[in-house]
Amino acid sequence: MTQPQLAAPAGVHSFDDFTPLREVVVGRADHYTAHDADPTWRLFYFENVAPHLAAGQRQLSIPQQIVDELNEDVTGFADALAGCGVRVLRPSAPGKDVQVSSPWWSSSATPPLNVRDNTVILGKTIVETAPHIRGRVFENDHLKAHFTRYFEQGANWLSMPRPALAAGSLDTAYFDREGIDVTAATADETAVPVDGLGLEMVFDGAQCVRLGRDVLVNVSNHNHELAYRWLERNFPDLRWHRLPGIADNHVDSIVVPLRPGLMLLRSPHYRQFLPEPMRGWEAIYPPPSSVPEQDYDEFGFVIPTASRYIDINVLSVDENTVVVNSLYPELIALLEQRGFTVVPVRHRHRRLFGGGHHCFTLDTVRDGGPEDYLAA
Numbered sequence: 284m285t286q287p288q289l290a291a292p293a294g295v296h297s298f299d300d301f302t303p304l305r306e307v308v309v310g311r312a313d314h315y316t317a318h319d320a321d322p323t324w325r326l327f328y329f330e331n332v333a334p335h336l337a338a339g340q341r342q343l344s345i346p347q348q349i350v351d352e353l354n355e356d357v358t359g360f361a362d363a364l365a366g367c368g369v370r371v372l373r374p375s376a377p378g379k380d381v382q383v384s385s386p387w388w389s390s391s392a393t394p395p396l397n398v399r400d401n402t403v404i405l406g407k408t409i410v411e412t413a414p415h416i417r418g419r420v421f422e423n424d425h426l427k428a429h430f431t432r433y434f435e436q437g438a439n440w441l442s443m444p445r446p447a448l449a450a451g452s453l454d455t456a457y458f459d460r461e462g463i464d465v466t467a468a469t470a471d472e473t474a475v476p477v478d479g480l481g482l483e484m485v486f487d488g489a490q491c492v493r494l495g496r497d498v499l500v501n502v503s504n505h506n507h508e509l510a511y512r513w514l515e516r517n518f519p520d521l522r523w524h525r526l527p528g529i530a531d532n533h534v535d536s537i538v539v540p541l542r543p544g545l546m547l548l549r550s551p552h553y554r555q556f557l558p559e560p561m562r563g564w565e566a567i568y569p570p571p572s573s574v575p576e577q578d579y580d581e582f583g584f585v586i587p588t589a590s591r592y593i594d595i596n597v598l599s600v601d602e603n604t605v606v607v608n609s610l611y612p613e614l615i616a617l618l619e620q621r622g623f624t625v626v627p628v629r630h631r632h633r634r635l636f637g638g639g640h641h642c643f644t645l646d647t648v649r650d651g652g653p654e655d656y657l658a659a
């Protein structure tokens with residue numbers, strides 16, 4: 284008998300991060316030769332980049348060799364997923380040096396690499412989220428052809444209100460609570476204020492952990508709180524949980540469920556933020572790494588937009604199969620000891636572009652439904 288073929292795509296259906304993966308969007312990084320360190324970018328990456336940035340410095344260029352190596356690794360990742368029988372979709376190609384502007388600001392466009400960030404799939408609904416970073420406001424346009432096709436196949440498609448991201452739109456509460464003054468580093472002199480606008484709904488898809496009928500959401504400031512209420516009101520059938528201030532923004536280098544009852548967790552400290560039933564889950568903690576950090580001195584470019592925990596940002600192909608960075612053999616060994624089949628995929632510059640394999644993907648079709656994984 285021949286191997287069963289994948290069923291024809293049945294439209295968006297994705298409730299979790301670990302049941303069998305059928306269809307996925309993998310980002311792309313063409314022309315990712317600079318970060319525009321505008322005030323919204325600086326605030327978003329403050330924890331990672333603050334010590335490395337000079338005041339007012341905007342364009343942080345990235346050597347072409349690094350971008351080429353990144354694209355090589357992303358292609359290897361897409362090929363590995365296809366090799367696992369997953370249907371891989373790609374965003375459209377971004378142009379070079381694209382500028383985006385609104386009546387209130389202008390910035391350089393971010394290429395559609397971390398497609399986890401601007402969308403969250405909630406069951407059969409595509410939800411475009413409300414970007415924190417000005418250069419990302421039009422990033423999802425590179426995925427719209429796929430979203431339109433999914434809509435034609437019966438998916439629902441919603442978008443959070445597009446934020447103005449004018450001067451004063453973003454809440455600094457997460458840093459204020461820590462006693463960190465971000466005002467000088469994120470000064471926003473060139474942006475035009477919008478009269479009376481105040482704090483807006485601003486939120487990234489990567490702040491969510493999807494677990495069947497439950498969704499965990501990192502809420503670390505008022506921008507996120509407004510988004511949490513929007514999600515709750517639009518999806519009353521899902522059960523919503525706050526992870527109050529578990530991170531500045533994204534959570535997928537902190538808590539990554541691998542299967543019901545087992546998760547990757549950055550450290551035991553993070554257990555207290557989880558909903559009660561999940562605090563009893565078994566955790567795999569990131570082991571020390573023997574592979575030396577990449578040395579960027581020869582490029583004169585050392586601005587990390589991700590922490591050293593980015594390698595727990597793995598992508599599950601199913602409950603027993605995980606794609607892991609081949610440059611983290613200790614995590615691979617640990618997962619293999621636990622009975623996982625590991626698909627090693629190289630990702631060299633994971634600290635320079637804000638994302639690992641999980642961030643690079645948007646899993647639009649998985650088998651699992653709205654199960655109750657948090658039942659007592």
Ligand SMILES: NC(=[NH2+])NCCC[C@H](N)C(=O)O
Nearest residue numbers: 489533536589590637638642
């Ligand atoms: N979806 C993402 N882009 N996640 C990346 C999270 C990275 C996290 N801020 C860290 O520094 O480890």
